[in-house]
Amino acid sequence: MKIVLAIDGSDFSKVAIDELAGMPLPSKTEVCIINVFENPMLTAPGALPLGGTLGNYYEEAVSNAKKAAEDTVNDASKSLKDKNEALSITTAVVDGLPKSAILEKAEAFDADLIVVGSQGHGAFSRFLLGSVSQLVATHAHCSVMIVRKRNSKEK
Template identity: 55%
Template sequence: MKILLAIDGSEYSQAAVNQLAKMPFSPQTEVRIISVFDNSLLITSEGTPMGGWSRDLQQADAIARKAAMGKAKEAAKLLKEKNPLLLLTTTVQVGSPKHAILDEAEAFGANLIVVGSHGHSGFSRFLLGSVSQSVAMHAHCSVMIVRKQDE
């Protein structure tokens, strides 16, 4: 079985990591952890950096990439502690989380995608969009959406 775990470092994606860590897996199970950061807010409609601040943008991009990789490695460490036989890999992607998750699931050959849910409803979901909802609607495989439990 191949599982794609999508994380963003939020408490909601941590709930997905924790849920996955509790599950039993066969020794052949592969888990790929994907962390996606969207740097599109720093790019103009012409596809060039705002204000020509390319060095600053490169630094911001490097910082975001390092943070995303750190989150992925933390998730991998927790999963490996709970399930030492899991085959784990991590990847960091730049772009729209919805598209990056779907593209990675396809390329990886995932049988299951696991994502956290931010719990938006109604109008806020309409305004903000929902990565988990979009992934569930368009994925080629099953999707497990994990809600954060109230404490």
């Protein structure tokens, strides 16, 4: 079985990681953990560092976003591996639009399943582009598992 786990570091992503880690998976399951970081110039207003030229701002903002994305997938990989040593895990960090990048990775990976959190970072992006999980579920060529964060009343 091949699974793409799309995460962004949000609480909803952490729930998706935990849910996947707790699933009884077939032996030789391959998991590709992907984090798509969006152009920092279009997201968080505090993402730009102070000082230097505009080009330096942009390069440093992209570098910071990429580093944060790499840390996120590495932490998720460690968490999954700690809970299920049999998993074969690869990671990918992509600069782009989350919906497109997730679908492209799933197709290239020949995924049987995409796992995403029900919500994530990027309220502004969601306002402009719609829910990533909804768009992935609508356009994916494989099954999609959308993991919801349970509130304390549901436990």
